Amino acid sequence: MPRQEIDLPHRLEYLSILDENGQVDTSLEPDIPAELLLKLHRAMVLGRRFDERMLTLQRQGRIGTFAPIKGQEASQIGAVAVLSSQDWLVPAFRETAAEIWRGKPMENVLLLFSGYNEGGQIDDALRNLPIAIPVGSQPLHAVGLGYGIKYHKKQEVVMTFFGDGATSEGDVHEALNFAGVFQVPVIFVCQNNHWAISIPRGKQTRAKTLAQKALGYGIPGMAVDGNDILAMVAAAKEAVERARSGGGPTFIEAITYRMSVHTTADDPKRYRTDEEVQEWVKRDPIVRFETYLGSKGLLTEEAAKAVDEEVRAEVKAAEERWAKRIEGPLDPITMFDGAFAELPPHLVSQREELKRELEAQKREAHHG
C-alpha cells in the first residue's frame, strides 16, 4: 500500500444564488413565499436602521460600546429565518438582527449597551441564549443544548454563531469535534466578515477557506455567499433539515464583510483601506436583495420607502420604551440579583453593607 491518496468523505462546496448585481441563478433559486421574502427584507432593513441608530446614540454618549452589524444582515437573517420558535439560538455578540428576528426586544439591546444588567434579561418564551462576549466560548453551549435535545428525543435544533476570528480559539475546535462525535443537531454559522478587529482573515489561518475546517471533524462544511440572503436561506435550510432528521451538525461559512467599525471603540482606518470597504459596499446584501425583489415585482420604490419608514418608527418606539425604562433612579442593590438561586449569608450581608453605604451617602449628600 504505497503513497495512496486518501478519499475524503465530504465534498466542499461554495454556494451563491443571488449575485452582487441582484442577478439570480434560477436553477438554485429557493422557493420562498413572497410574504416571507418581504419579511426577510424588512428584518434586514430593521437591522440596518437600528444599527445606525445605535451608532448615533453611542456617539452621543447615551449608550456605551457595541459591535455594529452593518453588512452582515443577510448572513444573520438568512440563517435564523429557517428556525422555528422551538429551536435555539446561541449568539456571539454581533447578531443583533438575528436576535431581534428571534423576538428580542430592541429596548433590551439598548438597555444592555447602556450598561443596565436588565438588558440581559431573556423572556421566558424565547429560546435565545444571551450574547457571549468571550470569543468562541459559546459553540460548546450549543453542543450541550443539542445533546439535551437528542437525549429527550425532541425535534429541535440549535444554531450558533461565531466569527472568523473565533475559529482560532480552542473552544471552537472542541465544540466542532464534540458535535461530530455526538452527532448533535447543531448548525455552526461562522460569519466570516474578513476581520477580527484588526486581524484580516488571511492572518487568522492559512486555510484557504474556513469551511474546510469541517473536514477535520468529519462533519459537512459549506461556504456560502453571506451577503446573498437566498443562498443563506438555502444553506441553512439544508443544514437544519439534516439536523432535524438526525443527520447531525453542519458547519456553514457565511462569507460577508464588516462594513463598519469592529466596535465603537475601534478605528479601522489604522488597519484597512477604504478601497477594500468600497469593494464590499458594492456587495451590500440589502441593495442586491431589493434589486431581486424589484425584479420579481415584489417591492416597488415606494413600498421600500414605506418599509423604511415603518422600521424607523419601530426603532423610535423602542428607543422611547428604553428611555422610559431608565427614567427612574437606579437601584444599585439589584447588582446582587441572580448571583445564586438563593443568596448565601455572606452575600446577604454584603448587600446590607452596600445598602447602608448608599443610605449614608444619601444622608451626607443631604446634609452637606
Added chain:
Amino acid sequence: MPRQEIDLPHRLEYLSILDENGQVDTSLEPDIPAELLLKLHRAMVLGRRFDERMLTLQRQGRIGTFAPIKGQEASQIGAVAVLSSQDWLVPAFRETAAEIWRGKPMENVLLLFSGYNEGGQIDDALRNLPIAIPVGSQPLHAVGLGYGIKYHKKQEVVMTFFGDGATSEGDVHEALNFAGVFQVPVIFVCQNNHWAISIPRGKQTRAKTLAQKALGYGIPGMAVDGNDILAMVAAAKEAVERARSGGGPTFIEAITYRMSVHTTADDPKRYRTDEEVQEWVKRDPIVRFETYLGSKGLLTEEAAKAVDEEVRAEVKAAEERWAKRIEGPLDPITMFDGAFAELPPHLVSQREELKRELEAQKREAHHG
C-alpha cells in the same frame, strides 16, 4: 457561481513501505545506510527492553506510574532519527525511546518515575524539552521554539509528539493554526495508537483520519504506517527537509498501536478485547523490521541475539547507576530548587521552616 466545488490545496496521502510481513515496496524504499538501519534497530530493541524492565520495576513497587511505549518504537525512532542534535524535541509523555535516542540517560527516566525531581534535569547539551503531562499543551511550545529559530534565521527544526487523544484539545488546534500562520519549522507527529486511555480512536473524533485535520490549517498532512520504520523515516525526512528549507510545518499521523497498558495504573481489559491486541501483535514494528534486515542480509539471528544482550546490559547498567543515585538519604529541602532564578524572601523563610521541622523531627525520632 452556483454550488461550486472548492479545490483543496493539499493532497492527503497514506504512506506504507514495509508491510506487516516484512515485505518492502522497493519503489519507495528509502536509501538508508546499513549502519543507520542497524542503529535504528538497536534503538527500537533498547526501547522495548527498557520498557519491559520499567514495567517489572513498577510491579515491584520500585518505581511509580509510567506510560509504556510497547508497539510504538518505530513511530518514535523513525521520526527522531532524521533530526540533528541541533534540532529540538518537544515530547509528550510516551516517547521514552525517542528521548533516549536523543541522549536522555535512562537513569534519569528511572529517577523521574521513581519520584525524584532530579530525573527531570536536562543536560545542557540536549535540545529536548522535558516531558509534558498535560495532554496537548506542548505543541504550542514547539511553535514558539520554531518562531525563535525563524527569528534568528537558524537551520534548526522542531519535532513535537502527541497522541490521538490530544487532537481533541484546543491547545493542539491553536498550535497547528499558529504554525500554519507563522510558517514555523515544526513537525507535528501525532502518534495515533488507537487509544486515549479507554477511549478508542473512533470516539475521539468523527474524522476518517487524523491527518486530514491538517487541511483545516492549510498545512501538509500525511498518514503513515507508524509500525513501519522505513515509512516513518521517509515521511519525517520529507517533513524535516521542508521545514529546514523554509517550507513550514507538517502534520504526520503515525498510525500505530499501544500494545500495553495506558499507564501502569490502567487495566485495558475493561475496555478492549484481546483479539484486537493480537491483531496488532502481528504488526509488531520490531518483528517486521528484523525480517527486512534479515532479508537484506544485515541481521542474522545471532546478531539479533547479540543486540538483545548488549541492550539488556545497557539497561542493567543504567539501572545500577539509578540505584546508586538514590542510595543516600533524600534531601527534601531541594524541593525549593528551581522555583525561581533567585528564591524570594517568603520562600527562603518557608525553606527555613521546613529545615527546622526536619531537624525537630529527626531530634524527636532520636529521643523518643
Added chain:
Amino acid sequence: MAKMTMVQALNLALRQEMAKDERVIVLGEDVGLDGGVFRVTEGLIQEFGEERVIDTPLAESGIAGMSIGMAVYGLRPVCEMQFSGFSYYALHQMEAHAARLRWRSGGRFSVPMVLRCPYGGGVRALEHHSESREIYWAHTPGLKMVIPSTPRNARALLVSAIRDPDPVVFYEPKASYRAFREEVPEEEETFPLGTSVVAREGKDVTIITYGAMLRPTLEAAEQLKEKDGIEAEVIDLLTLMPLDDALFTASARKTGRVVVVHEAPRTYGAGAELVARLVEKSFLYLEAPVKRVTGFDIVIPLYQREMEYLPGVFRIAEAVRETLRF
C-alpha cells in the same frame, strides 16, 4: 449500613441520583467502560447506558462547556475532570458562563451542574496529579465549592451538589479515596452546602481544616491529647464557598487560639480568608496569632518528597503547641 470507601460512597451517590432523576447525566474522560480512572463511575454505564454516561473526547473545556449547555437545557450534568490539575483548562468556561448565566439572563437560565475533580497530594502520582488549587474556584463569584472529607459526607454532599440549582465545583480528596472506610447508609442522605461541622470537640485550641487534611489533623489532635493533654477542637469546613464562618468563629471565641491547615500553597490560600474572617468577627477573642499550616508556595514535588511538602501530623501538632505557647 455498609462500610464504604469514599470512591464507593461517591459511586452510590451517583447511582442513586441517576436512578431517581433521569436528568442526571455523567460525562467525562473514561467515565464509561473504564469507570473513571479512580472508578468513581464504575458500573454506571452498564446500569444507565451510553446516553447517560458519556465518554467524551479528551478536552476539559469542551466537557465543561458542553455541560453548561446541557444544564441550560434542563439536564443535571455531573462532569468529571480526570484530575484537578487539568481542570484549569475549563476555568474560563466556568468563570465566564457557568457562574454567570443565571445572573446574565435575569434568571431565565441556570446552570445546575457539578464539576467533579479529584485533587491533592499523597498518592505517589505523577506531576500535575497532586495539586490543590481550590482557590481558583472558591474565589470565582457565582460558583460554589465543596470539599468532602469522609465517605459519608462525600456521598451526602455530592447528592446535595447535584440537586443544587447552581454550579458546584466538587473537589474530591483522592488521598482519602480508599484510605479508610466509613458506614454509609443505603437510604438517601443529603448535607446542606455551606455548612461546616465540628469533627472533634475541644476547648484549648481550634484547628480548622478540610479535605484530605482532616485525617492528619484529627491524628494530631489525638496526639496532642495524649502527649500534651491539649484538647483541640477540629472544624471540618466541607464547603469553601459559601463559607460557614459562624461555626469556626464561635469555636475561636471559645478557645481563643486557632490553627488552620490546608495542603494548598499558603500565600493567597484558603487559610488567609479564615484568618481574615476571624479578625473581622472574633478579633477581641484571639489570644495568639493564627498559625497557618499549609503546603509551601512552590509546586508540590514528585512523590519522594511530597510527604515533606504536605502538612503532616508532626507539623500540625507543633503548630498547635506553638500557638498555645504564645
Added chain:
Amino acid sequence: MAKMTMVQALNLALRQEMAKDERVIVLGEDVGLDGGVFRVTEGLIQEFGEERVIDTPLAESGIAGMSIGMAVYGLRPVCEMQFSGFSYYALHQMEAHAARLRWRSGGRFSVPMVLRCPYGGGVRALEHHSESREIYWAHTPGLKMVIPSTPRNARALLVSAIRDPDPVVFYEPKASYRAFREEVPEEEETFPLGTSVVAREGKDVTIITYGAMLRPTLEAAEQLKEKDGIEAEVIDLLTLMPLDDALFTASARKTGRVVVVHEAPRTYGAGAELVARLVEKSFLYLEAPVKRVTGFDIVIPLYQREMEYLPGVFRIAEAVRETLRF
C-alpha cells in the same frame, strides 16, 4: 522628563527595551497595526517590524503557549492578553509550564516572559472587561505578579518585568491608563519586583492597596486629613507575588490600625493574605480588626452600577473612620 499617561509610559518601556535588546518580542491580538486596543503597543510595528511585533490569531492559550516556547528558545516575549477577562484561557499554560519549566528541567530551561493584561473596572466597558482576578495568578507557584499604579512606576516595573529571568504576570489598571499624567524620565528606570512603597505617610492608620485603587485611596486619605484630621499612611503594594510584607507590617506596627483596599471580590482576595500576614507578623500591634474594603463577591455589574460595586472614596474613608473608632 515628560508628563505621560500610563499608556504612554508603558509604550516607552516597550520601545526602549525593544531598542536595547533584540530578544524582546511583542505579541498578541491586534498589537501590530492597531497598536493594541488600548494603544500600549502603538508605533512599535512601524519601528521594529512584523517579526518583533506579532499580530497573532485569536487564541489566548496559543499566545501564552507560543510565548513559553519563544522564551525557552532565549527570546523575551512580552505578550498581551487583550483584557484580563480573557486571560484565564491561558491559565493552564502559565500554571503548568511557564511557572514550572525552570524547576522541571533542573534549571536547564527558563521562561522569561511577561503576560500583560489590562484589568479592572471603572471604564464603562462591556461584560468580561472589568474583572480583577489577580489571585488566580498570585496564588500560582512559580509566577510573579505585578500591578503598577502610576505611569512612572508602570514604566519602571515593566522594564524590570521584561528583564526578570522568570515569568511575570503584569496586570495594568486600565482605569488608570489615561486618567492622569505623571512625569516619566526619558532615561531608563527600573523598579525591583517584590518591593512596595509608601505612597503617603501618616501615623494614625495604614491603608494598603494597589493598582487602580491607589487613587481613590489617596483621595480618601486627603479627605480624612481635611475633614477629620486623620493622618493615614498609604502603602502601594506594586507586586502581589512575591509580597513585600516587611513594609506594610512595619507601618502597621506604627499605626496599629489597618484597612486594606482592592476591587477584586473580597472572599479569598488579596486582602485576606494581607490580614493573615499582619496577624502572623504584627499581631500584638493590632489595635483594631483589619477592615477589608473590596469589591463584592459577585460579578461586577454592567457600567451603570459599577461605581457602586467598586470601592470609592466614601467607602474607604468610612472604613478608616470605623477602624479608628474601634
